[in-house]
Amino acid sequence: MHNATAQHDSPTRIIVIGAGAWGTPAALQLQDRGYAVTLIERFEAGSLFASSGGSSRLWRLADTEPWRARMLAGTVGAFERLGERVGEPVFRHTGMLWRDVPSLPAARAAIAAIGIAHTEVPADEVGNFIPGLRPDGRDAIFVPDAGVVLADVLLSRTLAAFVAAGGTYLPQTEVVGVSTAGGLATVALTGGAELDAEQVLITAGPGSGAILQSLGLDISLTPYLEQVVYFGDPLQRPPAPDLPALFDGPTDAVPGIYAMPSGGAGYKVGLDTPLRPLAGGTLGDDLGRAEVPERTEVIRARVERDLTHVTPTVLDTQVCTWTDSADGDYVIGRVRPEVTIACGDSGEGFKVSALLGELLADVVTNVPVDVELMQHWSPERFAADAPAKTGPSAMGRH
Ligand SMILES: Cc1cc2nc3c(=O)[nH]c(=O)nc-3n(C[C@H](O)[C@H](O)[C@H](O)COP(=O)(O)OP(=O)(O)OC[C@H]3O[C@@H](n4cnc5c(N)ncnc54)[C@H](O)[C@@H]3O)c2cc1C
Structure with missing residues (x-):
């Protein structure tokens, strides 16, 4: 991936649909490259109705597949470049402990092969890396360069930079369909208004399925609701110790959890099990985001x-969506000469936010991109028969 300058024969108007973790950095990249970009958002950037709201996301920097681990290694430079561009760091290297028996050998091999540093952690020494973590007989690895994406900082600063660079931001604006004819894409909005552009990028998270259907594309996407909880001592500032992040895989007895420091919001913990699928398989009118007390x-x-070492007092809860693809990998590529899609974040899309901003800008403007990644993520892999979905993709297990 590299920067490109808009050429005279390149499209000048680009519409990005969805101001989440994927669309917002892509919109800034495109605007910086000299295109006239309009970013359309049904609610507002980082809306709690969609996938990118809240203060933090786990940046694992480890995977069981060598190609994904190689891609994740590229997120370091991308986050640094985005942070420099927006004038503030958008991630922290807090370190992360990965404790999971089935996936540990593959994760260890994949990250070793591409030179990401890690430390072997015998089962009874996990507390040396995450003070207070109960040993349970499982070995782990510690990845010091992994950490946390500062989700709210990334989104708000990137959006501000986009607007300051001359980009057009249209919040509270819902897209109901996209069509193409004569080399132009037309984006239809609620209320009947239409916008034309030479290129459209659809990064609508849980709303992508409905928009793709308007293009006649039926890509199997399943948006889920999931809940996280913030813990700590409300009388302390910050409320929880600044512990590293954790991926604690499921066992026969209990589901997996993921956890991360989230500054003044506390230590955030989620269960790697969705609450339920969104009604109708798309965002639609399924906008209830109430906490499930159980x-x-x-x-x-x-x-x-x-x-x-974390005070088990609930400070806050958050319910948001993520969108599974049929095989648990992202769905990214050009589906019409005028339309590119990036959806199916599969519950782990924030960690690639900055990297995808650059990659999507390349795809939309026909700059050559990493062929191996694009093959893994191509929408065409579902052209014949989408694999039957047996349930939500489990974290760290694919
Ligand atoms: C509880 C939870 C925990 C998570 N933890 C992690 C983690 O630790 N690490 C990690 O990397 N990822 C994590 N994720 C996933 C991560 O948050 C998502 O992968 C990422 O936010 C996806 O960004 P996106 O831009 O694709 O989607 P979104 O953020 O959903 O953005 C799409 C935007 O499009 C808008 N939109 C939808 N339909 C329309 C329409 N018709 N017209 C106009 N706008 C529309 C939406 O309002 C939304 O703002 C987690 C997700 C959840 C829910």
């Missing part, structure tokens, strides 16, 4: 048992 209690009990 889920809060399951997570609280887990913190009390396993994360003994």
